[in-house]
Structure formats: structure tokens, C-alpha cells
Amino acid sequence: MKIVVTGGAGFVGSTLCLQLKAKYPLYEIMAFDNLKRRGSELNLIDFQQNGIPFIHGDIRNNEDLVSLGHFDVLVEASAEPSVTAGLDSDPTYVINNNLYGSINCFNACLKNKAKLIFLSTSRVYPIDWIENANYVEQETRFAFSEKQTIPGISPNGISESLSLAGARSFYGTTKLASELFIQEYAAFYGLQAAITRFGVIAGPRQMGKTDQGVVTLWMAKHFWKQSLKYIGYGGTGKQVRDILHVDDLVELIDMQMHHIEKFEGKIYNVGGGVENSASLLEMTKICEKITGNSIPIASEVETRTADLRIFITDNSLIERETGWKPTKSVETVFHDIYKWIQANEKQLETILK
Numbered sequence: 557m558k559i560v561v562t563g564g565a566g567f568v569g570s571t572l573c574l575q576l577k578a579k580y581p582l583y584e585i586m587a588f589d590n591l592k593r594r595g596s597e598l599n600l601i602d603f604q605q606n607g608i609p610f611i612h613g614d615i616r617n618n619e620d621l622v623s624l625g626h627f628d629v630l631v632e633a634s635a636e637p638s639v640t641a642g643l644d645s646d647p648t649y650v651i652n653n654n655l656y657g658s659i660n661c662f663n664a665c666l667k668n669k670a671k672l673i674f675l676s677t678s679r680v681y682p683i684d685w686i687e688n689a690n691y692v693e694q695e696t697r698f699a700f701s702e703k704q705t706i707p708g709i710s711p712n713g714i715s716e717s718l719s720l721a722g723a724r725s726f727y728g729t730t731k732l733a734s735e736l737f738i739q740e741y742a743a744f745y746g747l748q749a750a751i752t753r754f755g756v757i758a759g760p761r762q763m764g765k766t767d768q769g770v771v772t773l774w775m776a777k778h779f780w781k782q783s784l785k786y787i788g789y790g791g792t793g794k795q796v797r798d799i800l801h802v803d804d805l806v807e808l809i810d811m812q813m814h815h816i817e818k819f820e821g822k823i824y825n826v827g828g829g830v831e832n833s834a835s836l837l838e839m840t841k842i843c844e845k846i847t848g849n850s851i852p853i854a855s856e857v858e859t860r861t862a863d864l865r866i867f868i869t870d871n872s873l874i875e876r877e878t879g880w881k882p883t884k885s886v887e888t889v890f891h892d893i894y895k896w897i898q899a900n901e902k903q904l905e906t907i908l909k
Contacts, residue, residue, distance in 0.1 A: 560586045565596040569587060575806045586608070595763035596763070631673040659737060673749075675754060679727055680735065682721065683725070711830070715825060752824055774836070779847055785854040789859055800827050
């Protein structure tokens with residue numbers, strides 16, 4: 557089998573390439589990336605050492621995809637993943653990359669009669685529905701309350717039945733538009749595709765920033781004893797996200813590649829779930845425990861544009877229909893990131909510090 561991973565030098569893409577190659581040494585795994593994100597170039601050494609060809613290309617350029625030759629599976633992991641992308645500046649890049657670039661990928665799949673594994677996002681769900689959900693303020697976090705008036709929201713999190721009517725961010729909208737195009741390609745051209753709406757993904761190899769990769773950012777700041785800030789919602793650090801270990805994501809994509817018939821015509825929410833969720837305040841305690849370091853954390857009351865008080869993924873549907881479920885805890889995620897930073901301190905210092 558020949559597998560192309562677009563965004564292959566990114567966090568998820570590089571992890572996928574390396575783990576799939578280790579599990580299936582006879583498969584040809586190709587990493588395709590434009591190396592836009594700082595730190596992605598560090599993965600090229602690992603690719604070379606593990607027999608993974610790297611193609612420097614851009615999904616916005618159809619010719620770059622044609623140069624790949626024949627392939628059997630394309631994993632589309634090349635999105636500009638920042639929720640704030642295009643909100644304070646021209647949204648052209650996020651639209652061109654996440655929508656038009658993805659359509660180039662779909663066409664390449666058709667030409668090769670290849671399967672498509674599309675990594676979508678929980679951010680397709682509109683902000684207002686989630687922000688208007690009933691919640692309670694607990695000692696260390698916000699939580700969805702038992703009584704909800706909005707279908708698709710419960711104490712277990714956000715399910716696939718939440719309404720898609722409303723604004724969500726340019727990032728979320730481009731991913732939702734791509735989902736809709738995939739459904740058209742499947743209906744009229746027979747494209748075999750799996751669409752998954754992932755929540756926060758974390759683990760080693762992630763070059764974390766404030767707008768994307770907060771779990772790694774939190775650990776890095778504790779590791780190098782630098783300051784942080786709780787931003788928004790009163791500045792208490794109680795906003796919550798569920799966290800999915802990248803290894804659990806790889807397990808799911810492995811299943812999708814080999815049993816795509818289970819996923820065709822369906823869209824699943826996938827994340828750590830309520831069991832693997834944490835507030836910023838709770839993340840601080842975990843990082844302090846692992847590193848032994850306590851750092852200054854400032855407070856900013858004003859909430860950022862497009863932020864969410866709580867996002868927790870309700871995994872009920874995918875667990876029930878496929879048997880997949882997350883296996884790695886929040887603490888494991890942070891431990892694994894800590895060990896990765898520790899082992900690669902010199903390389904990562906200029907990027908994460």
C-alpha cells in the first residue's frame with residue numbers, strides 16, 4: 557500500500573508517518589508538506605532515518621500533487637489549524653489552503669481511485685450554541701450542567717447532533733465546507749472517504765503556540781520556567797478542553813485506512829472525552845507535578861474572539877458503532893510531552909522557549 561500524508565511534516569502528520577511505517581514496514585509512506593510551520597523541518601531527519609520519502613510541495617498547487625504518482629490512500633492533515641487564522645487579518649491563506657487545497661486533494665484521490673482520510677475539526681460547531689449552553693462553575697473548572705436546552709449538548713460534551721447553523725471561525729468554516737464537498741464527491745464520483753471531527757490533539761512532536769497546541773505550550777513554559785497567562789472568562793483558568801493523545805488518533809486512522817467501509821457516509825466526533833478533559837488551572841497542577849517547577853501565571857479578564865468556555869467531545873457514537881475509544885489519560889499526554897522536550901531540549905529550545 558502507498559500512503560500519502562499531506563501536512564506530513566506537521567505534528568499529526570509526522571507522527572502518523574513514523575508510527576505507520578514502524579507498524580507496516582512494507583508500506584510506502586510519503587510525507588508531503590510545504591514546511592510553513594516553524595519546527596516542521598526538524599522531522600525531515602526522522603523521515604530520512606526511517607525510510608520515509610519527503611516531498612516538499614503545497615496542496616494549493618495541483619501540479620505538486622500530480623508529481624506524487626499513484627497512491628492508494630491520502631490522509632489530509634495539512635490544514636492551517638489556528639482558530640484565530642483570518643479573524644484579525646486577511647483570511648485568504650486559510651481559505652485557499654483549507655478549502656481549495658483540500659479540493660485538489662480530493663481530485664487527486666479520484667484520479668488514483670484512492671481512499672481519503674479527512675481530518676476535520678470540532679470547530680465546525682458554531683460558537684454561540686456552545687457558549688450559550690448551561691454550565692456550572694466548580695472549584696477548578698467550568699462544566700456543562702445536567703440540564704441543557706440545546707440538543708447535542710450534555711454533561712458528556714458535544715455530540716454530532718448539535719446544530720451547524722451559525723458562525724464558527726474561518727478555520728471551522730473551511731473545514732465544514734470541505735466536509736460538504738467530500739459528501740458530493742462520494743455521492744457523485746464514488747469517493748471512499750472517512751471524515752472525523754477531532755477535538756484537541758496533543759502529544760510529542762507538537763510545536764505548541766498560544767493559538768494552537770496549548771498543551772505543549774503549557775508544558776514547555778513550565779519546563780523552561782517561563783511565565784504564562786490565563787486569558788478570558790474572568791482570568792481564572794477554568795476553561796476546559798478534552799485532550800486526545802496523538803497515539804489514539806493514529807489507532808483510529810489505521811482502522812479507517814483498512815476498514816473504510818465502516819466510516820463511509822458517516823461523520824464522527826472524536827476527542828479525549830469528559831474522562832480526559834482538563835482546565836488550564838488543572839493543566840498547571842499537572843505540569844507542576846511533572847516538572848517540579850512553579851511559574852508565574854498572570855490573569856487577563858477579557859475573553860478572546862472565537863474562544864470557548866468549554867469544549868468536551870461526546871465520543872458515544874463512534875465508540876458504539878466502531879469500538880474505538882481513547883486509551884491514554886491526560887497525565888500520560890503531559891508525561892510524554894515532557895519526556896520528548898527533555899530528550900530534544902537543544903533542538904526545541906529555540907522553537908518552544
